[in-house]
Amino acid sequence: MLDLLLDPSFAASIPRFVTPILLAALGGALCERAGVFNIALEGFLLTGAFAAVLGAYYSGTPYLGAAAAMAAGMAMGLVFAEFNLRRDGDAIVVSIAINLLAAGLTTFLLRAIFNVTGAFSDPAIVGFGAIRLPLIEDIPVLGPMLSGQSILFYAALASVPVLHVFLARHRLGLRIRAAGENAEALRAGGVSPRRVQLLALVGCGALCGLGGAQLSIANVNLFVENMSAGRGWIAVVAVLLTRGRPWPLFCIALLFGAVDSLSFRVQGMGLAQQFTDMMPYLATLTVLIVLSWWRARRARGDVS
Amino acid sequence: MAAHGTMRAVLPWVITLLWIAAIILALLLFVGAPLGEALSGFWQGAFGGRRHAYLMATLSRTALITGMAISVMLSFRAGLFNIGGEGQLVAGGLAAALTAILLPGPPLLVLVAAILAAMLAGALWALLAGVLQLYMGVPLLVGSLLLNYPVRYLASYAVAHPFRDVPSGMVQSHLVPQETWLAYFPGTRLDIGILFTLAATAFALVYSYWTVHGYHTRLNGLSADFARTVGLPVRRLTLQTLAISGAIAGLVGAIAVFGIHHRYIDGMLVQPLYAWTGIIAVLLVGMVPWAVPLSGFFFAAVQTGAAGMERAAGVPKEIALVIQAVIILFVASRVSGALSSKEGRGDGHA
Numbered sequence: 001m002l003d004l005l006l007d008p009s010f011a012a013s014i015p016r017f018v019t020p021i022l023l024a025a026l027g028g029a030l031c032e033r034a035g036v037f038n039i040a041l042e043g044f045l046l047t048g049a050f051a052a053v054l055g056a057y058y059s060g061t062p063y064l065g066a067a068a069a070m071a072a073g074m075a076m077g078l079v080f081a082e083f084n085l086r087r088d089g090d091a092i093v094v095s096i097a098i099n100l101l102a103a104g105l106t107t108f109l110l111r112a113i114f115n116v117t118g119a120f121s122d123p124a125i126v127g128f129g130a131i132r133l134p135l136i137e138d139i140p141v142l143g144p145m146l147s148g149q150s151i152l153f154y155a156a157l158a159s160v161p162v163l164h165v166f167l168a169r170h171r172l173g174l175r176i177r178a179a180g181e182n183a184e185a186l187r188a189g190g191v192s193p194r195r196v197q198l199l200a201l202v203g204c205g206a207l208c209g210l211g212g213a214q215l216s217i218a219n220v221n222l223f224v225e226n227m228s229a230g231r232g233w234i235a236v237v238a239v240l241l242t243r244g245r246p247w248p249l250f251c252i253a254l255l256f257g258a259v260d261s262l263s264f265r266v267q268g269m270g271l272a273q274q275f276t277d278m279m280p281y282l283a284t285l286t287v288l289i290v291l292s293w294w295r296a297r298r299a300r301g302d303v304s
Numbered sequence: 305m306a307a308h309g310t311m312r313a314v315l316p317w318v319i320t321l322l323w324i325a326a327i328i329l330a331l332l333l334f335v336g337a338p339l340g341e342a343l344s345g346f347w348q349g350a351f352g353g354r355r356h357a358y359l360m361a362t363l364s365r366t367a368l369i370t371g372m373a374i375s376v377m378l379s380f381r382a383g384l385f386n387i388g389g390e391g392q393l394v395a396g397g398l399a400a401a402l403t404a405i406l407l408p409g410p411p412l413l414v415l416v417a418a419i420l421a422a423m424l425a426g427a428l429w430a431l432l433a434g435v436l437q438l439y440m441g442v443p444l445l446v447g448s449l450l451l452n453y454p455v456r457y458l459a460s461y462a463v464a465h466p467f468r469d470v471p472s473g474m475v476q477s478h479l480v481p482q483e484t485w486l487a488y489f490p491g492t493r494l495d496i497g498i499l500f501t502l503a504a505t506a507f508a509l510v511y512s513y514w515t516v517h518g519y520h521t522r523l524n525g526l527s528a529d530f531a532r533t534v535g536l537p538v539r540r541l542t543l544q545t546l547a548i549s550g551a552i553a554g555l556v557g558a559i560a561v562f563g564i565h566h567r568y569i570d571g572m573l574v575q576p577l578y579a580w581t582g583i584i585a586v587l588l589v590g591m592v593p594w595a596v597p598l599s600g601f602f603f604a605a606v607q608t609g610a611a612g613m614e615r616a617a618g619v620p621k622e623i624a625l626v627i628q629a630v631i632i633l634f635v636a637s638r639v640s641g642a643l644s645s646k647e648g649r650g651d652g653h654a
Contacts (some may be wrong), residue, residue: 039445079633087637092385092445093587097632100580104625111620112335230453237446274461281453288450289440296441 012144015153017221017255017264020045020228022156023211024235025249026163027073027204033167033198034182035193040080040095041239042232043102044205048073048212050106053125053223054113062128066152066213073209076102077201085194085201099232107225118296121222128152128218150218152210159207164246176200183205208232231260234284241291252287259283327630328623335619342617350605351611353366355438360494362601362608364564367498367574370600371556372582374501374508375549376494381512382545388433388448389553390579391455392426396554398459399425400561401568402467404480411483418484419558423494426554427547429455434546438539460570467568486563496564504552512593514637521545553579558650577625583606584632603628 024041031038048069055068073095080098083089107117114120128150167173177197178186183193215231216223242248249260263279332342350357371390379386400422407414433448460475469478485497511518523539524531532538557573565572573579584601589595610624 021500083633083637089633089637093636094633095385096580096583096587097629097636100577100584101629101633102624102626103577104622104629107622108620108626111622233446233449237450240443240446272461272465274329274457274464278457281450285447285450285454288442288446289436292441292443 007265008141008144010261011141012148013264014145014254014258014261015149016214017152017260018253019150019156019214019218020231021210021256021260022110022215022250023152023159024208024212024232025238025253026156026159026246027207028235028239029163029212029242029244029249030176030200030204030207031197032239033180034197034202034266035183036080036084036197036203036260037091038095038204039092040098040102040232041208041235041237042228042230043095043099044073044076044208045205045212045215045228045232045235046102046106046226047076048209049216049227049300050109050223051209052213052217053120056127056217056221057122057125058078059159060124060126062126062217065126065217066128066210069209069213070206071209073205073207073212074202074206075156076208077203077205078198080205081198081201084098085197088201100209101224102300106223108246110225119222119224121220122170126222127221128213150214152218155210160246160250167246172196211235223227230281234280237284237288243290251281255287256280256284312519316638320638324627324630324634328627331623331626332619335616337613337619342613342619345616345619346609347612348616350609352612356379356607356614357493357494360492362496362604363498365604365608366597366601367501368578369578369585369604370597371501371504371559372553372578373585373596373600374582375552375556376579376583377586377591377593377596378508378511378521378545378552379549380586381525381593382521382541383528384434384542384549384551385445385580386414386433386448386546387583388430388443388451389549389582390574391448391452392429392550392553393557393579394452394455394459395550396422396426396428396557397561397573398455398557398568399460399554400558401447401477401480401515402462404484404561405467405478406561411481414481415484415562418480418562419555422554422558423551424554426552426557427550430553431543431544434543438542456574459568460647463568463570469567472602477568479502479567480561484561484562485566495563497559500555500559502598504555505593507559508596509593510551517541568622575608581628584628587632587637589643 024045027044028038028041049215051072052069052290054065056062056065059065077100079101080094083097084091084094109119111117115163130148131151134148137143139146167177174201175186175191179193179200186196188191194200203232215227238249238252238256242252260280263276267273267276320647329339332339349358350362353359353361372393375392376386376389400418403418403421404414407417409417428520429451433444433451436442436447437444463477464475467477469476480569486497487493513521520536524536524538524541528538531541556578561568581603582600585599586596588602589599605623606627607621610619610621610627613619613623614621
């Protein structure tokens, strides 16, 4: 087991699993802090994954694929805003609808555009390559993890401190927090909370879109129906547990990503695939149970 | 004056319908489908066919969707955001198939035992989510959802390895004994599974409108604080409601096994999104019990109609999912107060 954990190829695979969850969770954090209950991260991710393949296939460059993924994610954010903010639909209902919309639209377009069912792969889909970092790659254990990853991983890593500073210091970041904590004060200051929430949703869509791009044009070069496979829900749990604070979020995403990657690794060790597939969800549940229980106990302790 | 008032009430709905129609039209034009053939294909697929074969398929699907809708409706009305219907459905389906395959005995007895096992499995899986919420502080919304995945893979494992029908070459269990299969209505290919759904619906109606227990859970749904303040046993009500919800979802799994597939096939309850369709069927009618079967029939018709549209005009049948999602998006904003997010968040601190 220890051999496995110290295996450089295991370390190297962790970021592949961390990136989509982290990006989606950072997007979810924007919404959480802005007071928008967005549990449609799964749908946003899936949309991004599909749009990334679409963009990369037609443009021949993964950068336009990622741009398409961001645009599609932002469009989903706008749909969410239209129905939740402007038309005042319930956030949970809108989220459920958007998750279904993403599942339906991606499979529908998969058949309508590429004329295939299940999966679409083509040599014309150019994915992101690995970026080698000369000196860093020689560090034991950490080296293979930090070097040789897709640019999206580095973007995700950079997003953590950026989002932290943005929320703590930037004017819009402050407004986002105000929208979540005290919308009245914001309104009194002459700023519409809904406008701020709309921007948070669009930013969330962009981040989730990039997360989807990592799934489809960095980890592999293809799109598979429903390829987000619950990772958006894991991101929702991460947001819920950390109340949308970037650094704790990073730790949780790292943990979930490592388990995800571990489950992928132990597949070759004789354990049935169904059990290894189950591991990320069981790990998420376990963390959720332990942290919730600990918090509930502490909350009770404070009262007495 | 009256006419003016009616106009004002109706106009938003007309605009909503026009929006939905425009989006569907745009999708059809996008795939370049001949519109006339697409529409007649839809109609045929949902209600037509030789000796109404497709209508029977719609009704068969209605049975499952309505069953799942009734299951979640009981939770939702009690203010419980149980979106783990899929896991409860799968637990029920697997329990039903395995019981029927493994248990020797007279067919009728085996069938009854299998249905009870399915209901028990569904109830236990739902209770697990409830226990996690009540005693561990895990919000039901995410707890129930995450529990979908382990049971999905467990069922997949069961029919891929220990209970697999290997010679069939597919990832599926052996057939359940033929004597336990649900009968067809005379002269049709519609199994009597829909009668079970009707029974569950009747139960839900009586329960919701005429029993004290149902009234108490409804109070809990409208205001958990009020329910607690007047001394209702909120924890017990929560667990009982979840158990009933889960049992009905399990029953639906049994209907799918004995009425339709006659075995457990990997993904047969997950892929068609029965649980999610059930949820949106409830949301469409704002959780009004008597309207739920109509809504279930409507969404079943959208799905079988889309399949008909694919046969007749080459429109990918996945358009059904898009149509359903769009309808719910527009309706969610029209039916106000159907659900309240604040209650649903349930951070476990309440």
